[in-house]
Amino acid sequence: MKLLVRGGRLVDPAAGRDGRFDVLIEGGVVASVAAEIAPPAGCEVVDATGLVVTPGLIDMHVHLREPGHEYKETIRTGTAAAAAGGFTSVACMANTAPVNDERAVTEFIVTEAARHGFARVHPVGAISKGMAGEELTEMGEMAAAGAVAFSDDGRPVVDTELMRRALLYAQHFGRPILQHAQDLFLSGNGVMHEGEWSTRLGLPGIPGLAEEVMVARDLLLLAETGGRYHVMHLSTARCLELVREGKRRGLGVTCEVTPHHLLLTDQAVADTTFSTNVKMNPPLRSEADRQALLAGLADGTVDALASDHAPHHADEKDVEFSAAPFGIVGLETMVSLGLDRLVRPGVIGLGRFVELLTAGPARILGLETGTLAPGRPGDLTLLALDREVTVDPATFRSKGRNTPFAGWKLRGAPVGTILGGVPVRLP
Amino acid sequence: MNAESWHRKDLLGIADLSPEEIRLILDTAESFREVAERPIKKVPTLRGKTVINLFFESSTRTRSSFEIAEKRLSADNMNFSTSGSALEKGESLVDTALNLEAMSPDLVVIRHRAPGVPHLLAARLRSGVINAGDGAHEHPTQALLDAFTIRRHKGRLDGLTVTIVGDIEHSRVVRSNIHLLTKMGSRVRVAGPRTMLPPALEALGVEVHTELEPAIAGADVVMMLRIQLERMNRKLFPSSREYFQRFALTRERLGAAREDAIVMHPGPMNRGVEIASDVADGPQSVILEQVAAGVAVRMAVLYLLSGVREEEG
Ligand SMILES: [Zn+2]
Numbered sequence: 001m002k003l004l005v006r007g008g009r010l011v012d013p014a015a016g017r018d019g020r021f022d023v024l025i026e027g028g029v030v031a032s033v034a035a036e037i038a039p040p041a042g043c044e045v046v047d048a049t050g051l052v053v054t055p056g057l058i059d060m061h062v063h064l065r066e067p068g069h070e071y072k073e074t075i076r077t078g079t080a081a082a083a084a085g086g087f088t089s090v091a092c093m094a095n096t097a098p099v100n101d102e103r104a105v106t107e108f109i110v111t112e113a114a115r116h117g118f119a120r121v122h123p124v125g126a127i128s129k130g131m132a133g134e135e136l137t138e139m140g141e142m143a144a145a146g147a148v149a150f151s152d153d154g155r156p157v158v159d160t161e162l163m164r165r166a167l168l169y170a171q172h173f174g175r176p177i178l179q180h181a182q183d184l185f186l187s188g189n190g191v192m193h194e195g196e197w198s199t200r201l202g203l204p205g206i207p208g209l210a211e212e213v214m215v216a217r218d219l220l221l222l223a224e225t226g227g228r229y230h231v232m233h234l235s236t237a238r239c240l241e242l243v244r245e246g247k248r249r250g251l252g253v254t255c256e257v258t259p260h261h262l263l264l265t266d267q268a269v270a271d272t273t274f275s276t277n278v279k280m281n282p283p284l285r286s287e288a289d290r291q292a293l294l295a296g297l298a299d300g301t302v303d304a305l306a307s308d309h310a311p312h313h314a315d316e317k318d319v320e321f322s323a324a325p326f327g328i329v330g331l332e333t334m335v336s337l338g339l340d341r342l343v344r345p346g347v348i349g350l351g352r353f354v355e356l357l358t359a360g361p362a363r364i365l366g367l368e369t370g371t372l373a374p375g376r377p378g379d380l381t382l383l384a385l386d387r388e389v390t391v392d393p394a395t396f397r398s399k400g401r402n403t404p405f406a407g408w409k410l411r412g413a414p415v416g417t418i419l420g421g422v423p424v425r426l427p
Numbered sequence: 428m429n430a431e432s433w434h435r436k437d438l439l440g441i442a443d444l445s446p447e448e449i450r451l452i453l454d455t456a457e458s459f460r461e462v463a464e465r466p467i468k469k470v471p472t473l474r475g476k477t478v479i480n481l482f483f484e485s486s487t488r489t490r491s492s493f494e495i496a497e498k499r500l501s502a503d504n505m506n507f508s509t510s511g512s513a514l515e516k517g518e519s520l521v522d523t524a525l526n527l528e529a530m531s532p533d534l535v536v537i538r539h540r541a542p543g544v545p546h547l548l549a550a551r552l553r554s555g556v557i558n559a560g561d562g563a564h565e566h567p568t569q570a571l572l573d574a575f576t577i578r579r580h581k582g583r584l585d586g587l588t589v590t591i592v593g594d595i596e597h598s599r600v601v602r603s604n605i606h607l608l609t610k611m612g613s614r615v616r617v618a619g620p621r622t623m624l625p626p627a628l629e630a631l632g633v634e635v636h637t638e639l640e641p642a643i644a645g646a647d648v649v650m651m652l653r654i655q656l657e658r659m660n661r662k663l664f665p666s667s668r669e670y671f672q673r674f675a676l677t678r679e680r681l682g683a684a685r686e687d688a689i690v691m692h693p694g695p696m697n698r699g700v701e702i703a704s705d706v707a708d709g710p711q712s713v714i715l716e717q718v719a720a721g722v723a724v725r726m727a728v729l730y731l732l733s734g735v736r737e738e739e740g
Pocket of ligand 1: 233
């Protein structure tokens with residue numbers, strides 16, 4: 001099977017390309033990338049004239065909820081949401097039921113994902129058994145079954161000694177440790193960022209320190225252990241500074257930020273009169289933090305954009321703010337939000353934006369995707385920069401409708417994905 | 428502004444109110460105050476109206492105050508409290524709201540430990556909603572009754588210095604009072620142990636103190652907050668003894684305030700923790716007047732929100 005994507009503007013930062021290129025895919029992998037490729041016999045042609053073509057986008061932080069919480073999301077609906085949102089690869093977190101803390105669960109996820117074929121699913125295995133924060137999991141077994149990284153996301157690794165051992169042990173498999181950085185003592189029963197708005201609203205706060213103390217600790221460990229450490233959903237200015245400093249010292253540290261931390265602040269809790277769709281963990285931070293994150297995107301400190309797609313059932317979110325679960329969906333809004341609110345105003349260029357969703361996460365997770373070179377997987381995303389969209393949760397492929405971006409009018413949208421040389425068609 | 432120009436369906440917090448609305452509530456309360464002095468303390472104003480008191484958190488004081496206000500206005504009232512009702516059986520708030528709606532009450536008075544719950548109900552219910560305290564967020568009728576009491580003693584609400592002392596972080600009373608007093612043109616000082624002061628308080632337009640004496644110096648009003656002994660294990664302060672030593676209002680410390688300063692407390696008091704008995708019972712204390720003001724202010728709020736505009740009162 002051959003597929004030629006012709007006539008588009010190819011933006012592939014890792015390959016140093018931004019211009020008019022055609023991409024030919026054969027047998028699921030890239031055969032050639034050139035200024036003009038004549039379609040070989042029997043070749044399907046995708047006309048990308050007027051569109052931007054990128055290596056298939058990667059969301060390195062999603063919760064697909066299966067096994068165990070299928071009422072919130074399934075691998076099928078989650079990967080359909082990924083494809084609708086322009087993603088060909090996602091990395092899914094281990095906080096399912098059962099927890100992805102052993103080979104059988106990892107294999108189940110891989111098999112189930114392959115059956116639907118809307119996007120590649122890269123499981124993230126748990127660091128500790130049952131995510132209980134006590135004993136290491138069989139990382140080798142899970143890595144062999146396809147786990148690309150290890151994380152207890154949803155919970156931090158609190159036990160300092162466990163974190164030290166995890167950083168050491170994961171190196172045997174060349175896998176990074178992804179940390180949900182949160183000092184649980186400092187975050188306490190907090191439900192929003194601790195600052196002026198928590199003071200005004202009388203809601204218990206989660207100080208930025210809760211994240212910073214944990215990252216500072218982990219970086220001290222990392223300097224001793226070596227290996228690779230990744231800060232998930234980094235949300236504060238000082239935390240970003242810690243990562244910047246760590247990189248300067250040559251540590252194997254990387255970080256991701258989410259669109260919501262880049263585009264919203266803690267004031268949203270007041271502005272929405274306690275909407276539970278602005279409740280997530282880490283919480284929306286201050287304007288100063290937000291500005292620092294935007295600067296980190298531009299100066300290269302941030303390695304990846306990730307959605308932290310966290311679907312919840314409508315009934316679970318339709319409660320008082322304090323009682324609602326943390327998290328929002330993001331797979332189907334991230335690309336348009338980025339194109340309209342980051343690229344269009346010039347916070348970052350299109351190339352940098354694409355890098356944060358392709359080469360950046362691919363490097364962290366050791367994926368073959370993320371750039372288009374002969375022999376690499378034939379995954380592509382097509383973007384229409386001028387398409388106007390209004391975020392409408394009713395149209396989501398995800399089972400989750402919990403987004404703070406409903407009603408936002410955005411310019412720029414994904415229009416299709418190609419997975420292993422096959423255009424993805426959603427039912 | 429007069430009662431005809433009042434168009435709010437709900438009273439959710441002081442933060443949303445204009446100075447004119449605050450004045451209207453206080454003026455209306457003045458006219459209800461004299462009802463308490465009649466031999467028959469009842470007016471037919473809200474006859475045929477139904478008020479539901481929904482208390483998810485126990486509060487003898489605020490609930491009885493609302494109940495008396497409702498009865499004096501001849502409203503039919505119903506009480507739901509946490510124990511022994513669906514509220515305890517895990518029914519969601521939204522289901523509770525829908526059930527209430529089915530009973531078509533005119534007003535719902537709600538107390539809940541989570542900030543924003545009155546707002547959640549107000550958005551779902553056709554009936555008016557009165558916030559009787561939502562977590563550490565707001566307690567508008569408390570601030571209104573405090574203002575009512577201050578105004579009676581000082582003749583005004585502007586140009587005063589009001590000092591509020593205690594666990595500022597966890598107090599809804601302090602937030603509503605800050606909003607009200609700053610809106611009306613008074614200066615608010617807050618004071619408490621550093622462990623009980625939330626961040627960015629200055630953004631609310633108040634002066635922040637960590638020692639009692641300078642906070643009280645020259646004040647017209649000293650308002651002491653209840654220290655919640657049940658928070659003792661929460662790393663906020665080591666003992667009530669040490670709290671008393673540093674932050675309790677004693678007769679000696681009160682000397683720093685203006686000679687005609689009044690002493691207030693939203694109750695219930697912990698004598699010997701945040702306030703010495705001789706101050707609580709002393710000549711400057713207006714604590715019992717606050718309780719009486721509570722009924723008048725709540726009558727005013729119930730009346731204004733009920734939409735009844737006949738001059739039967
Ligand atoms: Zn997380």
